[in-house]
Amino acid sequence: MATSDSEFNSDLLLAHKLPETRYTYNERDVAIYALGIGACGQDAVDSDELKFVYHRNGQDLIQVLPTFASLFTLGSLTEGLDLPGFKYDPSLLLHGQQYIEIYRPLPSKASLINKVSLAGLQDKGKAATLELETRSYEEGSGELLCMNRTTVFLRGAGGFSNSSQPFSYKNYPSNQGLAVKIPQRQPLTVCEERTQPSQALLYRLSGDYNPLHSDPEFAKLAGFPRPILHGLCTLGFAIKAIIKCVCKGDPTAVKTISGRFLTTVFPGETLITEMWLEGLRVIYQTKVKERNKTVLAGYVDIRGLSSSL
Numbered sequence: 001m002a003t004s005d006s007e008f009n010s011d012l013l014l015a016h017k018l019p020e021t022r023y024t025y026n027e028r029d030v031a032i033y034a035l036g037i038g039a040c041g042q043d044a045v046d047s048d049e050l051k052f053v054y055h056r057n058g059q060d061l062i063q064v065l066p067t068f069a070s071l072f073t074l075g076s077l078t079e080g081l082d083l084p085g086f087k088y089d090p091s092l093l094l095h096g097q098q099y100i101e102i103y104r105p106l107p108s109k110a111s112l113i114n115k116v117s118l119a120g121l122q123d124k125g126k127a128a129t130l131e132l133e134t135r136s137y138e139e140g141s142g143e144l145l146c147m148n149r150t151t152v153f154l155r156g157a158g159g160f161s162n163s164s165q166p167f168s169y170k171n172y173p174s175n176q177g178l179a180v181k182i183p184q185r186q187p188l189t190v191c192e193e194r195t196q197p198s199q200a201l202l203y204r205l206s207g208d209y210n211p212l213h214s215d216p217e218f219a220k221l222a223g224f225p226r227p228i229l230h231g232l233c234t235l236g237f238a239i240k241a242i243i244k245c246v247c248k249g250d251p252t253a254v255k256t257i258s259g260r261f262l263t264t265v266f267p268g269e270t271l272i273t274e275m276w277l278e279g280l281r282v283i284y285q286t287k288v289k290e291r292n293k294t295v296l297a298g299y300v301d302i303r304g305l306s307s308s309l
Ligand SMILES: CCCCCCCCCCCCC/C=C/C(=O)SCCNC(=O)CCNC(=O)[C@H](O)C(C)(C)COP(=O)(O)OP(=O)(O)OC[C@H]1O[C@@H](n2cnc3c(N)ncnc32)[C@H](O)[C@@H]1OP(=O)(O)O
Pocket: 073, 074, 077, 078, 080, 081, 093, 094, 095, 096, 097, 124, 129, 130, 132, 150, 151, 152, 153, 210, 228, 229, 230, 231, 232, 260, 261, 262, 263, 264, 265
């Protein structure tokens, strides 16, 4: 529901402090997440993926995929937020974009303190986009592990400001998380992976219990014929494909991840991720094979390149 002019109060909103959250995880959570984004989903002994779900070859710890960092934004946030001076209908919320910076490889178990802040709000007329930044610090050492910037697309919540000068607030550099231009040439490599009809039911066990992804009646009320896949699940599939095809299976090669969700994905659909290399940047787009629609596009910055590429 859009707020009327009198309800929207930018001073109140921008002064609002969001509470810190705590996120504790262990190897079991790491493995359940990896299964949720399709690790070993096509081949239970996949030599590139077994290490994300099992102590392969006696390895000490299960390895962590970089997109696991996106879970740190969950907790209190998925249930919606009460924001003073701004009203929206949580059932019309869609995930619009995700931007992640990883400062050091994610440990296989940790307890984190998340500092959350409002990073942006734009009045798009029919909708509003709201951005939340989460900085995750390891409890104890206090070391900053990663930063997530989540953009939510709030259908029906726009039109709260003067249409000749729509409200626009952003507190981060404009070159971060920019929309990508997909090269016209053939991709360097392509990865195809089928999601399971139960994919969202498995993925939700990592902590995003929004009924939009599991409840047929709720999905209908939100405007969809059936439950849709979590955006972060699709992102996980795409980045896992990049790690496999470009980073030679090394999850620690990933430095920065950016992705915009362009269309919804339904569990059971096949994802085709196309990748192009520009310096140390991998530009990618993911399509749903059955509908030939691009559902996700973005880039990944990597720390280095294997000599065989
Ligand atoms: C206050 C909330 C707090 C909660 C915070 C929680 C954070 C923690 C976790 C987050 C998890 C949230 C819950 C998860 C939900 C999901 O996973 S939903 C599934 C994944 N998402 C999707 O499936 C969305 C797919 N995309 C679409 O369906 C469409 O792109 C769209 C979002 C509906 C927009 O399409 P459309 O209405 O046609 O927009 P346009 O007319 O093209 O553009 C209008 C302006 O909006 C900008 N824009 C468009 N798309 C996006 C986008 N994806 N992200 C950000 N911004 C977008 C676009 O640039 C236009 O802007 P201007 O150019 O300035 O006009």
